[in-house]
Amino acid sequence: MFDEMDEVVQDYDERIRSARESAGLSQEDLAKELNEKASLIRKLEHGETLPSDDVQRKLEQKLGIDLSEGAAPDEDTDWEGGSATGEYTLGDVVERKD
Template sequence: MFDDMDELATDYDERVRKAREQKGLSQSDLANELNEKASLIRKIERGDTLPSDQVQSKLERFLEIELSAQSGSGDDSEWSGGSSSGSYTLGDVVKRKD
Protein backbone atom coordinates (compact mmCIF):
# COMPACT_ATOMS: atom_id res chain seq x y z
CA MET A 1 0.00 0.00 0.00
CA PHE A 2 2.77 2.46 0.88
CA ASP A 3 5.33 1.17 -1.64
CA ASP A 4 4.48 3.83 -4.25
CA MET A 5 4.76 6.75 -1.86
CA ASP A 6 7.90 8.85 -1.73
CA GLU A 7 9.19 9.76 1.69
CA LEU A 8 8.34 13.35 2.54
CA ALA A 9 11.28 15.69 3.14
CA THR A 10 11.81 16.64 6.77
CA ASP A 11 11.61 20.33 5.85
CA TYR A 12 8.43 20.02 3.75
CA ASP A 13 6.73 22.67 5.90
CA GLU A 14 9.46 25.22 5.28
CA ARG A 15 9.55 24.46 1.54
CA VAL A 16 5.80 25.10 1.24
CA ARG A 17 5.94 28.33 3.25
CA LYS A 18 8.92 29.74 1.34
CA ALA A 19 7.44 28.89 -2.06
CA ARG A 20 4.08 30.41 -1.10
CA GLU A 21 5.75 33.60 0.11
CA GLN A 22 7.86 33.83 -3.06
CA LYS A 23 4.64 33.80 -5.08
CA GLY A 24 3.28 36.58 -2.86
CA LEU A 25 0.33 34.51 -1.66
CA SER A 26 -1.32 34.34 1.73
CA GLN A 27 -2.23 30.97 3.19
CA SER A 28 -5.87 31.68 2.28
CA ASP A 29 -4.90 32.55 -1.30
CA LEU A 30 -2.97 29.31 -1.67
CA ALA A 31 -5.83 27.32 -0.18
CA ASN A 32 -8.25 28.89 -2.68
CA GLU A 33 -5.94 28.09 -5.59
CA LEU A 34 -5.70 24.46 -4.48
CA ASN A 35 -9.38 24.18 -3.53
CA GLU A 36 -8.38 23.24 0.02
CA LYS A 37 -9.06 24.74 3.44
CA ALA A 38 -6.79 27.49 4.75
CA SER A 39 -6.56 25.62 8.06
CA LEU A 40 -4.96 22.68 6.23
CA ILE A 41 -2.32 24.97 4.70
CA ARG A 42 -1.61 26.46 8.15
CA LYS A 43 -1.19 22.99 9.66
CA ILE A 44 1.11 21.87 6.84
CA GLU A 45 3.29 24.98 7.15
CA ARG A 46 3.57 24.51 10.92
CA GLY A 47 4.51 20.87 10.42
CA ASP A 48 1.47 19.78 12.43
CA THR A 49 0.15 17.53 9.67
CA LEU A 50 1.50 15.72 6.64
CA PRO A 51 -0.15 16.48 3.31
CA SER A 52 -2.02 13.63 1.68
CA ASP A 53 -0.60 12.37 -1.61
CA GLN A 54 -3.25 14.37 -3.47
CA VAL A 55 -2.51 17.61 -1.59
CA GLN A 56 1.22 17.02 -1.94
CA SER A 57 0.80 16.75 -5.72
CA LYS A 58 -1.25 19.95 -5.83
CA LEU A 59 1.34 21.82 -3.76
CA GLU A 60 4.23 20.57 -5.88
CA ARG A 61 2.52 21.46 -9.15
CA PHE A 62 1.21 24.88 -8.14
CA LEU A 63 4.25 26.03 -6.15
CA GLU A 64 6.73 24.36 -8.53
CA ILE A 65 8.57 22.58 -5.70
CA GLU A 66 9.50 19.04 -4.70
CA LEU A 67 8.44 17.76 -1.31
CA SER A 68 9.91 14.27 -1.47
CA ALA A 69 13.02 13.49 0.56
CA GLN A 70 15.01 12.47 -2.53
CA SER A 71 14.86 16.03 -3.85
CA GLY A 72 16.38 17.42 -0.67
CA SER A 73 19.65 19.20 -0.16
CA GLY A 74 21.63 15.97 -0.26
CA ASP A 75 22.57 16.04 3.41
CA ASP A 76 21.53 12.41 3.83
CA SER A 77 23.73 11.15 1.01
CA GLU A 78 26.92 11.97 2.90
CA TRP A 79 25.68 10.73 6.25
CA SER A 80 27.66 7.91 7.79
CA GLY A 81 26.11 7.16 11.15
CA GLY A 82 25.56 3.88 12.89
CA SER A 83 27.67 1.55 14.89
CA SER A 84 30.56 -0.56 13.67
CA SER A 85 28.25 -3.59 13.71
CA GLY A 86 26.18 -2.02 10.93
CA SER A 87 23.03 -1.69 12.98
CA TYR A 88 21.40 1.66 13.65
CA THR A 89 19.65 3.08 16.67
CA LEU A 90 16.83 5.60 16.60
CA GLY A 91 19.33 8.28 17.56
CA ASP A 92 21.34 7.53 14.39
CA VAL A 93 18.48 8.28 12.03
CA VAL A 94 16.30 10.92 13.71
CA LYS A 95 16.82 14.55 12.79
CA ARG A 96 15.75 17.07 15.41
CA LYS A 97 13.62 19.91 14.18
CA ASP A 98 14.47 22.87 16.38
Protein backbone atom coordinates in the same frame (compact mmCIF):
# COMPACT_ATOMS: atom_id res chain seq x y z
CA MET B 1 3.87 -1.78 -1.62
CA PHE B 2 5.31 0.77 0.82
CA ASP B 3 8.84 0.41 -0.59
CA GLU B 4 7.80 2.29 -3.72
CA MET B 5 6.25 5.23 -1.86
CA ASP B 6 8.35 8.34 -1.29
CA GLU B 7 8.46 9.85 2.18
CA VAL B 8 7.74 13.52 2.76
CA VAL B 9 10.88 15.56 3.52
CA GLN B 10 11.35 16.65 7.13
CA ASP B 11 11.32 20.36 6.31
CA TYR B 12 8.14 20.21 4.23
CA ASP B 13 6.58 22.96 6.37
CA GLU B 14 9.43 25.39 5.67
CA ARG B 15 9.47 24.53 1.96
CA ILE B 16 5.75 25.17 1.60
CA ARG B 17 5.83 28.46 3.52
CA SER B 18 8.91 29.74 1.72
CA ALA B 19 7.57 28.87 -1.74
CA ARG B 20 4.17 30.39 -0.95
CA GLU B 21 5.75 33.62 0.25
CA SER B 22 8.06 33.72 -2.78
CA ALA B 23 5.00 33.39 -5.01
CA GLY B 24 3.41 36.33 -3.21
CA LEU B 25 0.44 34.29 -2.03
CA SER B 26 -1.34 34.43 1.30
CA GLN B 27 -2.38 31.16 2.93
CA GLU B 28 -5.98 31.91 1.94
CA ASP B 29 -5.00 32.61 -1.70
CA LEU B 30 -3.03 29.38 -1.95
CA ALA B 31 -5.88 27.43 -0.38
CA LYS B 32 -8.35 28.85 -2.93
CA GLU B 33 -6.07 27.99 -5.85
CA LEU B 34 -5.65 24.42 -4.58
CA ASN B 35 -9.35 24.10 -3.73
CA GLU B 36 -8.42 23.32 -0.12
CA LYS B 37 -9.14 24.99 3.23
CA ALA B 38 -6.87 27.75 4.56
CA SER B 39 -6.76 25.89 7.89
CA LEU B 40 -5.06 22.97 6.11
CA ILE B 41 -2.38 25.28 4.70
CA ARG B 42 -1.81 26.72 8.20
CA LYS B 43 -1.47 23.23 9.69
CA LEU B 44 0.95 22.17 6.95
CA GLU B 45 3.10 25.27 7.42
CA HIS B 46 3.22 24.72 11.17
CA GLY B 47 4.17 21.05 10.74
CA GLU B 48 1.01 19.91 12.51
CA THR B 49 -0.10 17.58 9.72
CA LEU B 50 1.41 15.79 6.75
CA PRO B 51 0.00 16.47 3.29
CA SER B 52 -2.05 13.73 1.67
CA ASP B 53 -0.72 12.43 -1.65
CA ASP B 54 -3.28 14.56 -3.51
CA VAL B 55 -2.46 17.76 -1.60
CA GLN B 56 1.26 17.06 -1.94
CA ARG B 57 0.92 16.82 -5.74
CA LYS B 58 -1.09 20.04 -5.87
CA LEU B 59 1.46 21.91 -3.75
CA GLU B 60 4.39 20.62 -5.79
CA GLN B 61 2.76 21.63 -9.08
CA LYS B 62 1.48 25.03 -7.94
CA LEU B 63 4.59 26.10 -6.01
CA GLY B 64 7.23 24.32 -8.12
CA ILE B 65 8.69 22.52 -5.12
CA ASP B 66 9.59 18.93 -4.27
CA LEU B 67 8.30 17.45 -1.04
CA SER B 68 9.41 13.83 -1.57
CA GLU B 69 12.52 12.35 0.03
CA GLY B 70 12.95 9.86 -2.81
CA ALA B 71 13.12 12.55 -5.49
CA ALA B 72 16.12 14.34 -4.01
CA PRO B 73 19.55 12.97 -4.81
CA ASP B 74 20.57 10.59 -2.07
CA GLU B 75 24.14 9.77 -1.18
CA ASP B 76 23.30 6.06 -1.18
CA THR B 77 21.82 5.91 -4.69
CA ASP B 78 25.13 5.08 -6.40
CA TRP B 79 26.27 2.66 -3.68
CA GLU B 80 27.09 -0.75 -5.07
CA GLY B 81 27.81 -2.93 -2.06
CA GLY B 82 26.77 -6.51 -1.75
CA SER B 83 28.10 -9.90 -2.60
CA ALA B 84 28.16 -11.64 -5.97
CA THR B 85 24.84 -13.29 -5.09
CA GLY B 86 23.13 -9.90 -4.74
CA GLU B 87 22.59 -10.29 -1.02
CA TYR B 88 23.94 -7.83 1.54
CA THR B 89 25.81 -8.64 4.69
CA LEU B 90 26.16 -6.58 7.84
CA GLY B 91 29.64 -5.61 6.67
CA ASP B 92 28.14 -3.99 3.56
CA VAL B 93 26.06 -1.53 5.52
CA VAL B 94 27.99 -0.89 8.74
CA GLU B 95 30.73 1.69 8.92
CA ARG B 96 33.32 0.96 11.60
CA LYS B 97 34.69 3.70 13.80
CA ASP B 98 38.07 2.41 14.95
